[in-house]
Amino acid sequence: MTHSKICAALFAASLASVSGIGAAQATESTISYSVAGGTCSSPIAVPANNKAVLVMGTGIIWPYNGVGFVSLLRGNTSGILSWSGTGLKDGTIGAYAFTAGTHIMWLDFATTVDLQTASSTHIQVCNTGSDIAHAAGYLTFIY
Amino acid sequence: MTHTKRAALFGAVVLSLSICGTALADETTASFNLTPGTCTNPIAIPANNKPVMVMGTTITVSFRGEGHVVMQRYGSQNLLEWAGTDYYAGTENNFSEAPGAHIMWLDYNGKVDLQSATSSHVQVCNSASASGPRAGYLTFIY
Numbered sequence A: 001m002t003h004s005k006i007c008a009a010l011f012a013a014s015l016a017s018v019s020g021i022g023a024a025q026a027t028e029s030t031i032s033y034s035v036a037g038g039t040c041s042s043p044i045a046v047p048a049n050n051k052a053v054l055v056m057g058t059g060i061i062w063p064y065n066g067v068g069f070v071s072l073l074r075g076n077t078s079g080i081l082s083w084s085g086t087g088l089k090d091g092t093i094g095a096y097a098f099t100a101g102t103h104i105m106w107l108d109f110a111t112t113v114d115l116q117t118a119s120s121t122h123i124q125v126c127n128t129g130s131d132i133a134h135a136a137g138y139l140t141f142i143y
Numbered sequence B: 001m002t003h004t005k006r007a008a009l010f011g012a013v014v015l016s017l018s019i020c021g022t023a024l025a026d027e028t029t030a031s032f033n034l035t036p037g038t039c040t041n042p043i044a045i046p047a048n049n050k051p052v053m054v055m056g057t058t059i060t061v062s063f064r065g066e067g068h069v070v071m072q073r074y075g076s077q078n079l080l081e082w083a084g085t086d087y088y089a090g091t092e093n094n095f096s097e098a099p100g101a102h103i104m105w106l107d108y109n110g111k112v113d114l115q116s117a118t119s120s121h122v123q124v125c126n127s128a129s130a131s132g133p134r135a136g137y138l139t140f141i142y
Helices: A003-017 B003-016
Strands: A027-036 A052-059 A066-075 A080-087 A091-097 A103-106 A113-118 A122-127 A134-142 B017-024 B027-034 B052-058 B065-074 B079-086 B090-096 B102-105 B112-117 B121-126 B134-141
Touching (some): A052 A113, A052 B052, A066 A103, A066 B065, A066 B079, A080 A103, A080 B090, A091 A103, A091 B090, A113 A134, A122 A134, B027 B121, B065 B102, B065 B112, B079 B102, B090 B102, B112 B134
Antiparallel strands (some): A027 A134, A027 B017, A052 A134, A066 A080, A080 B079, B052 B134, B065 B079, B079 B090, B102 B112, B112 B121
């Protein structure tokens, strides 16, 4: 095989194994939440299926502020959410769930404001304690 | 359900969860090139209270490295909080109300330091005692 044929074959093989979808700008959506003690937000849709979605969150109620992020996968055919990332209170995070109510990451410093799985592989923010009467903050999705 | 009740229900939903809209993510990149023992000018965090992804690299040959954190600038308290990972130290998560706090390492051997700076800005400092400057980039996505 000539050098040019080898190069062409290698290039074709690389195209077959890695399909570049093209460069574009990332989509971003930000949601603010405000959740009373003992309640959860409405289920929040993960904005893409089967692709990695960066989910960054904050809690902004002083002095219980917090921050964290995960890369989240919503597998629409299997009903799974899986994620990995880092939280201010959690440290390194990595897990998966098929059911609602599983802890993903804390959004506050008091480990009260919980980003959780929700029904239909959505997510929700729950204010699980009484330290913060009304938890508030932001969730940003980038994908 | 009457139209009025539907409106009340809609209002309750808006109260608990407000979608700010879908848009393209904003990105800004700053470069640095620091002689040993120096820091950049303070670099502003581009949003308050909202999560901001900060990714950094050192590109100087033999000292390269990278890291990323998600950061919150809580403007009213001069507070920075962050959580993330870098090549040199692994997990980085902490908070600070004072300048000079370590946030993450941007290089291979723990000399190029992203730190908190005055007015809850950030700065990059090269603490290497010798062997020339360290250069790289900081990218903010939010």
